[in-house]
Amino acid sequence: MDPQQQFLKKSEEAKDLFIPHLSTDPVVFGFDQSELKVLLLQMTYRKQWLLPGGYVKKDEDLDAAAERVLRERAGISDVYLEEFAVFGKKNRSEFYFEDFDESLWHKQRFISIGYYALYNPDNANLIIDEFSEKCEWIYLSQLSEIELAMDHREIIEKALLTLRERISYKPIGYNLLPEKFTLSELQKLYETILGKELNRGNFYRKIKNLGILRKLDEQRRGGAHKSPDLYSFDEENYKKALENGLNNW
Amino acid sequence: MDPQQQFLKKSEEAKDLFIPHLSTDPVVFGFDQSELKVLLLQMTYRKQWLLPGGYVKKDEDLDAAAERVLRERAGISDVYLEEFAVFGKKNRSEFYFEDFDESLWHKQRFISIGYYALYNPDNANLIIDEFSEKCEWIYLSQLSEIELAMDHREIIEKALLTLRERISYKPIGYNLLPEKFTLSELQKLYETILGKELNRGNFYRKIKNLGILRKLDEQRRGGAHKSPDLYSFDEENYKKALENGLNNW
Numbered sequence: 001m002d003p004q005q006q007f008l009k010k011s012e013e014a015k016d017l018f019i020p021h022l023s024t025d026p027v028v029f030g031f032d033q034s035e036l037k038v039l040l041l042q043m044t045y046r047k048q049w050l051l052p053g054g055y056v057k058k059d060e061d062l063d064a065a066a067e068r069v070l071r072e073r074a075g076i077s078d079v080y081l082e083e084f085a086v087f088g089k090k091n092r093s094e095f096y097f098e099d100f101d102e103s104l105w106h107k108q109r110f111i112s113i114g115y116y117a118l119y120n121p122d123n124a125n126l127i128i129d130e131f132s133e134k135c136e137w138i139y140l141s142q143l144s145e146i147e148l149a150m151d152h153r154e155i156i157e158k159a160l161l162t163l164r165e166r167i168s169y170k171p172i173g174y175n176l177l178p179e180k181f182t183l184s185e186l187q188k189l190y191e192t193i194l195g196k197e198l199n200r201g202n203f204y205r206k207i208k209n210l211g212i213l214r215k216l217d218e219q220r221r222g223g224a225h226k227s228p229d230l231y232s233f234d235e236e237n238y239k240k241a242l243e244n245g246l247n248n249w
Numbered sequence: 250m251d252p253q254q255q256f257l258k259k260s261e262e263a264k265d266l267f268i269p270h271l272s273t274d275p276v277v278f279g280f281d282q283s284e285l286k287v288l289l290l291q292m293t294y295r296k297q298w299l300l301p302g303g304y305v306k307k308d309e310d311l312d313a314a315a316e317r318v319l320r321e322r323a324g325i326s327d328v329y330l331e332e333f334a335v336f337g338k339k340n341r342s343e344f345y346f347e348d349f350d351e352s353l354w355h356k357q358r359f360i361s362i363g364y365y366a367l368y369n370p371d372n373a374n375l376i377i378d379e380f381s382e383k384c385e386w387i388y389l390s391q392l393s394e395i396e397l398a399m400d401h402r403e404i405i406e407k408a409l410l411t412l413r414e415r416i417s418y419k420p421i422g423y424n425l426l427p428e429k430f431t432l433s434e435l436q437k438l439y440e441t442i443l444g445k446e447l448n449r450g451n452f453y454r455k456i457k458n459l460g461i462l463r464k465l466d467e468q469r470r471g472g473a474h475k476s477p478d479l480y481s482f483d484e485e486n487y488k489k490a491l492e493n494g495l496n497n498w
Contacts (some may be wrong), residue, residue, distance in 0.1 A: 022270060022360065063337070085332060088311025088312070088314075206498065249451075
């Protein structure tokens with residue numbers, strides 16, 4: 001059976017399980033100490049890259065659908081996904097299934113609920129699903145070189161914007177940095193997300209003022225320069241800041 | 250025809266126009282110099298209060314649906330609505346139509362896309378639609394005393410949380426304050442949104458540092474105290490800050 005026929009067979013089997021108008025698209029960003037990557041897949045019968053998304057089941061909470069879809073399509077199950085935006089232009093999916101005839105239920109208009117997460121890619125053991133040929137981390141800097149399906153480029157851009165806004169009012173870094181880290185490593189994380197360099201003095205002052213760091217009685221040894229102090233997150237204050245926001249006013 | 254019969258008749262007429270699984274709920278906050286209010290309506294055949302929401306048409310962009318629904322149900326058409334969250338629990342609408350039989354298409358599961366806006370209620374000339382008995386501004390402090398339909402209380406709370414987070418990274422106040430205002434009036438707006446008092450010195454310092462204010466060569470006269478300086482927004486910088494965020498880092 002060729003890939004397109006296989007897709008049609010599976011699609012027919014799944015027809016009654018799903019709400020045809022509703023899909024979720026998880027945007028998982030990976031941070032590898034210097035650059036951001038995003039998790040994408042390529043299906044067997046198409047050249048375009050896709051977010052690892054899928055339809056919502058009729059009897060399934062939306063959040064549960066996003067988790068299931070990411071698990072089924074990429075093998076990732078230990079990530080907290082946060083809903084960030086809805087993609088609902090009426091023609092957004094019109095061309096994606098244009099080589100199928102009208103009997104395909106996917107041809108009905110569907111909107112997509114965008115979820116995002118910032119994730120440590122070292123934790124991921126990616127698993128490719130039966131419809132895909134590849135499931136990979138693609139550097140954001142390389143996105144302009146690949147073809148993306150439907151409005152998935154817009155979804156990724158909006159997720160990145162949301163992530164950048166979020167670090168104005170929520171702490172970030174837990175599970176992305178080693179347990180003990182230097183301020184310079186934390187600054188690098190912020191710079192990577194923001195896509196620009198920050199003034200070191202300002203950053204150190206502001207980040208210390210948040211009250212979410214604990215200075216340890218240890219230094220990072222071995223560099224060419226003066227050994228820098230090590231920090232860890234103050235778990236209680238970090239959690240509180242996550243719940244209540246950083247309260248800039 | 251009693252209200253419930255009228256609803257059934259209109260519902261049957263509208264059946265083919267809408268996606269039954271998809272509605273939008275606009276949360277419009279009004280600021281009246283001292284407190285926040287929210288726009289709600291009460292339908293003729295029910296005691297519960299509702300957000301002025303409705304279904305999305307099959308051939309309609311999502312954003313356009315939110316605008317249309319607010320216009321049709323409350324008469325408001327000059328407000329910029331921003332999508333903020335999706336409400337997609339599988340049982341969320343289960344009980345709302347329980348006094349109708351299964352043939353009613355509304356009984357199918359639907360998710361709701363939440364939109365919100367902060368609005369000057371002086372601009373509003375509220376118009377009640379044919380299904381409603383009331384369309385009113387209700388103070389947030391009075392919400393605990395009324396009965397709200399489905400998960401609409403949760404939708405309002407999430408909208409308020411989003412608004413509070415938003416003022417960490419976006420300017421606010423344009424179209425809500427008079428053209429010329431005092432810093433104390435601006436502080437009152439922030440305090441009303443945040444639901445708490447702010448330190449005056451800190452607030453003045455931070456708000457001036459944003460670069461979005463122009464100090465005028467005028468004072469507010471007539472009070473018992475020293476006449477305070479008047480300010481207006483620097484339109485260009487305000488717009489820039491709206492687009493790029495306030496850049497706390």
